[in-house]
Amino acid sequence: MPVPMPMERKQASYSNLDERYGIQGEKYQGQQYSHIYFTRLHHMRNLLHALVPSWKPQLPVTTVLGLEEGKDCIIVGTLYKHMKLKPSILDEYSKERSAIPLVKPHNFMHPDDHLVLEDESGRVTLAGAIPPAAFVTGVVVALHGKETSAGNFLVEDVLEAGLPPQTALSCADEDKYVVFVSGLSVGSGTFNPLQFQLLIDHITGHLGDENEQTIASNIVRVVVAGNSVHIAPRFVNGQTVASKDQSRIAEPIKELDIMLTQLVASLPVDIMPGCQDPANFSLPQQPLHRCLFSGASTYNTFSSCSNPHQFELDSVQFLGTSGQNIDDLYKYSDAKDKLEFMERTLRWRHLAPTAPNSLGCYPYTDKDPFLIESCPHAYFVGNQDKYETRLLEGPEKQKVRLICIPRFSESGIAVMLNLRNLECSTLSFSTSFDA
Amino acid sequence: MSSGGRGGKRRAPPPPAPSGAAAKRAHPNPGTPQPPPPAAAAAPGAEEEDMMDEDVFLDESILAEDEAALLMIQRDEALASRLARWKRPALPADLATGCSRTVAFQQLEIDYVIGESHKELLPNSSGPAAILRIFGVTREGHSICCQVHGFEPYFYIGCPSGMGPDDISRFHQTLEGRMKESNRSSNVPRFVKRVELVQKQTIMHYQTQQSQPFLKIVVALPTMVASCRGILERGITIEGLGSKSFLTYESNILFALRFMIDCNIVGGNWIGVPAGKYRKAARVMSYCQLELDCLYSDLVSHAAEGEYSKMAPFRILSFDIECAGRKGHFPEPTHDPVIQIANLVTHQGEGQPFVRNVMTLKSCSPIVGVDVMSFDTERDILLAWRDLIREVDPDIIIGYNICKFDLPYLIERAEVLKITEFPLLGRIRNGRVRVRDTTFSSRQYGVRESKDVTIEGRVQFDLLQAMQRDYKLSSYSLNSVSAHFLGEQKEDVHHSIISDLQNGNSETRRRLAVYCLKDAYLPQRLLDKLMYIYNYVEMARVTGVPISFLLSRGQSIKVLSQLLRKAKQKNLVIPNIKGQGSGQDTFEGATVLEARAGFYEKPIATLDFASLYPSIMMAYNLCYCTLVPPEDARKLNLPPESLNKTPSGEIFVKPELQKGILPEILEELLAARKRAKADLKEAKDPLERAVLDGRQLALKISANSVYGFTGATVGQLPCLEISSSVTSYGRQMIEHTKKLVEDKFTTVGGYEHNAEVIYGDTDSVMVQFGASTIEDAMKLGREAADYISGTFTKPIKLEFEKVYFPYLLISKKRYAGLYWTNPEKFDKMDAKGIETVRRDNCLLVKNLVTECLHKILVDRDIPGAVQYVKNTISDLLMNRVDLSLLVITKGLTKTGEDYAVKAAHVELAERMRKRDPATAPTVGDRVPYVIIKAAKGAKAYEKSEDPIYVLDNNIPIDPQYYLENQISKPLLRIFEPILKNASKELLHGSHTRSVSISTPSNSGIMKFAKKQLTCLGCKAVISGASQTLCSHCKGREAELYCKTVANVSDLEVLFGRLWTQCQECQGSLHQDVLCTSRDCPIFYRRRKAQKDMAEARLQLDRWDF
Structure with a gap:
């Protein structure tokens, strides 16, 4: 052998x-979470701004505040998803205990969920070609669309930063x-x-x-x-x-x-x-x-x-x-x-x-x-x-x-x-x- | 803007919750020798009201048209054009110029003013006269001011027998002379215009003859009614008749209400002015788009049906102001500037405001969807706001605590700054806003001091007042109210930060503006959510009073208004007998059957009398005009078969002889409610449903307040014979029901068990039929209700409504149980009188009680409940309870010296002021505190401490205090019927043996203590600074590390959840959370998490050796 x-x-x-x-x-010295969002937005906005000329060169880039009704433009900001079922720590203090225990879903999605885009200047509610189900709070994107008479932003197209090099x-x-x-x-x-x-x-x-x-x-x-x-x-x-x-x-x-x-x-x-x-x-x-x-x-x-x-x-x-x-x-x-x-x-x-x-x-x-x-x-x-x-x-x-x-x-x-x-x-x- | 506890603008404290609960009826103990009268026992309507007209003379020095225009021109033109965008739609051409179209509008406000008689409409009159002004809105949204002429103030007196026409004219002259004497300053040519002989009947007591002669005395001006009444009441000498004093009739009715009653106008209804019957005002007095003059007899009042039940598109302005307070002081208009005003204007019935703007002092960065208007001086802000009001022309002004804070503040601030042209906020061109201090006192709502700001032609609706009237809440801050009704926490910015934000840059001021806007939006959302406009307009329509009365006056005016309307139809007049308010006339209240305390594990059926007191009044024809006083009973010699003797011994005639008008009013109210409920079932349109639901609610409340009106000894027309009869019948019925149930439902009577009445209260009886299933109990309940109802006079009816199972009866008025209306599933857990909401209890008590009841009633797990209590007590003693659960809050209503007895929160406020005057609570704030461990023998008030201070300095709380003074009583109440030796078992068991107390980091002794590192495993002191464990614990590293890191991990979970929640409330990810709302349940936890986190990380770092 x-x-x-x-x-x-x-x-x-x-x-x-x-x-x-x-x-x-x-160290924990009383700092809050706003900084992390701020840094993220700052970093991502630079990336996205660089991409915009090759994406939709003809469109102006503006801020949430600069939106004008009916005018096509591009805005960059952090998404925030409003979720009805999202558990909140305040629920612990809700006035009445419901008699029927809530069924715990694996997922907190609800048909009423909607997206909001936020930058340093404010927030705007999004509608149109941006499915709430595919996005989450905290993502930074560039959006092409226009403000509607109701004050919402009607999205026509979404630009993500894409795979990094x-x-x-x-x-x-x-x-x-x-x-x-x-x-x-x-x-x-x-x-x-x-x-x-x-x-x-x-x-x-x-x-x-x-x-x-x-x-x-x-x-x-x-x-x-x-x-x-x-x-x-x-x-x-x-x-x-x-x-x-x-x-x-x-x-x-x-x-x-x-x-x-x-x-x-x-x-x-x-x-x-x-x-x-x-x-x-x-x-x-x-x-x-x-x-x-x-x-x-x-x-x-x-x-x-x-x-x-x-x-x-x-x-x-x-x-x-x-x-x-x-x-x-x-x-x-x-x-x-x-x-x-x-x-x-x-x-x-x-x-x-x-x-x-x-x-x-x-x-x-x-x-x-x-x-x-x-x-x-x-x-x-x-x-x-x-x-x-x-x-x-x-x-x-x-x-x-x-x-x-x-x-x-x-x-x-x-x-x-x-x-x-x-x-x-x-x-x-x-x-x-x-x- | 919430009241108290915060605010750069802070408010006077909301008064304590009404002490006499908004109970419907009197409930004194059975057999108590001298039970309080219903008035004292929180009967509605039992309030003192000053009903005084106040004549306002038209200011003849009206600002010239161009002068007013100048006011605008001086101002920034850009601003003017900005504001002009929000003007009302322009009038159609034919209305703007001619009088050829019938005008219909919904009126919101009616007042009167003294001016010259209208020459064209009243060619025969001259001199000053009262002109009524009706303000309203057309269907198209145009504002209207309709000036009504020719309506004269009057009242009645009984005509002395034997008075002929000559006597009357002599009487007239004498009266005129006396009036002249007492009104010397007045330059009215004639005080008493006419004295007419009319045939009327008094409402008091049953009378056999149909009518008697009365004198109707018509005076020149509304205020003269009171002075004329005074003369007649004191006595007047009439030639041939001698000196005589008179009882006056209907002499205490406000002029505007008198007009509404006589013209059949009810609050908030639609009024038509036919084409050709009106003139366009020659000299425009108001800022309304359309100003008409007409005769009162030409007005058409539309009943609220069909088209006329809808609402006109009123403009509702919701606003909020911010003031930059000085550190440690309540903002005062004499010192502190107004820095921001946020405004939202909404059309009634629309979901979104069409105007959103904020006016700021100094620059402010733009805000999405909001017009930001920045000004350099405070004067500019105030004037811009005035211009906004004028241009937007709101019909209703709402806000939170605006009547006591915002409006008076603005006006007083303008006075301080000498801006004389500011307070022109009303709809009358030269009408300055008047501010008066008023006291509103009502048995139901308690004494309220408030400021009365008169803004002519605009209705003010202060949501804080409405909340305090309509809801019993533990706190009335805007934060807790919106948490309660809208389910969201409101961000709260501390007043010391407000000044900092203002003094920062345009970004920080923007931050403040966003906050201010939110505070302006919340009242509007509350208004919508609670359907206030619908409910109040319907209440005004049902009771016939102007909308503004609903907030500023008590219940009795509503009943009086209905009574007067009904009396007018019947040709009856109402005497002016003010109650004496002595409280001497008392009578027995309602019965409460002895409660057989215990925990019932068999279904308990509840039999309820539907609208018991109204039904009794209808069934037995109880009224002012059916009452036969004992002396009359003998005189009138009425057949006994047409009389009813009530259990309290009063005699009333039966309806065959004379139908009472109170029963008639009640019948109409209840029939109308039935109709409204039927229509509600049919209605599809949500707005229509809102109207109908508001109506049926208003009708129900109105029906229930009639009884209280008769028992209000200090009210407008008390009649204790009626109210004591009502309660005596009520008592009889409860006893009767108990007897019938216990006699019929017996094993002898063929039933399976003997029924037992375990408790009975005012209008309901709880019966244990002995059946073990809910279904059987419901069947028996229904049978009993039908059987017993058959023995009562109609419309008194006993209804079976619900079953309690299980049922925990603690004592009278204190019980809890699961509430079933169908046998499949219980509706809710119902708890009465068990303090879960009292505000001087800490949250721990509320949570504990709620959880225990849940475990006992829903889970049916008594051992589980006991264990839960023990765990909680153990946690409390071991210092493991979240501090926010231990916070007790009390309002600081006056400064320390003014309190007779030393109180914990007052002492604390003093101490905090010494520490830091900037953040210390001031009068009007709510003071949160916890009770800390103090030296032996320390007084309770010395043991209070600021929760933040406690957190920062690791001060030990006093668990014994919480155990003995907070949780023991409520707990024992619940457990005593269930558990033997409850006190011993729950409060003194082995779980109370371990106690842990933290070491304060600021106490005197700690300054001399030297910190030494201890072993993380066994707390043994270790010498080397770099070590973590002592030599003995070396082998347990993995285990001890796991524990340390698990602690860190738990805190991280909490930290993340708390801080992201605050971001969520604040509505922004990119900005720091500023909120310091101490009303928010997570405020202290958030602070604590931050502190604990830092400490836990330090512990963890010790492992990095």
């Missing part, structure tokens, strides 16, 4: 670009893979330790035949995109915890740490926080603290990243989140699939337009870190219901691989992306016999 040749794992050059999402230097991909000749996994939910009822162990064994090359091991050796990095652990809410709601339960809080984290340690021993791993992880809530979520991973953090292959997470691997640009930005769009707007939401965020050049309106976000005063300045080659979101992917091509030959990563604890699916050609495939693990 021939002794198999020792296989060497491939390497890829990695640079972490998360700096823009750090909030170490920032992209750096060219250098041609690679060998297969290198990145594995994405999200929603491990260690500690939850749906988590299956065996399934995750299979994934680890596969990636580390302890499973399968030589062929499979060869593929495994081409995996250069693993990205864990959020919701890795599940901590029972009763332990962390501020109430006193009985001493016998104290240690149970950290149990899932310890379990995760043991598993991650196996991974980081053989290849680099990026771990991003998600909405259920022990991290802050507002975007950008800061990296999970190293003290949580006493084992894995001793390896230099372990990197705890922010959410959103941005990095470069062998000149391929990656951008991704643990899913909150897309989930929020799903609550407040409509699209045929999650990939379309992703595509929209790229065209709006904004990763999370609903922040801060309906998505928690740090009150920045001088920047909006979620603006997308350059187009990534791969754009992923974690914790989705199912695996979906598409290659998006932009007008300037931009190519973006869009990936929805399903929750692993429910689907048993991890996603593998080939750096050479941006092809995508799944790794599926099942521990039941009939599958």
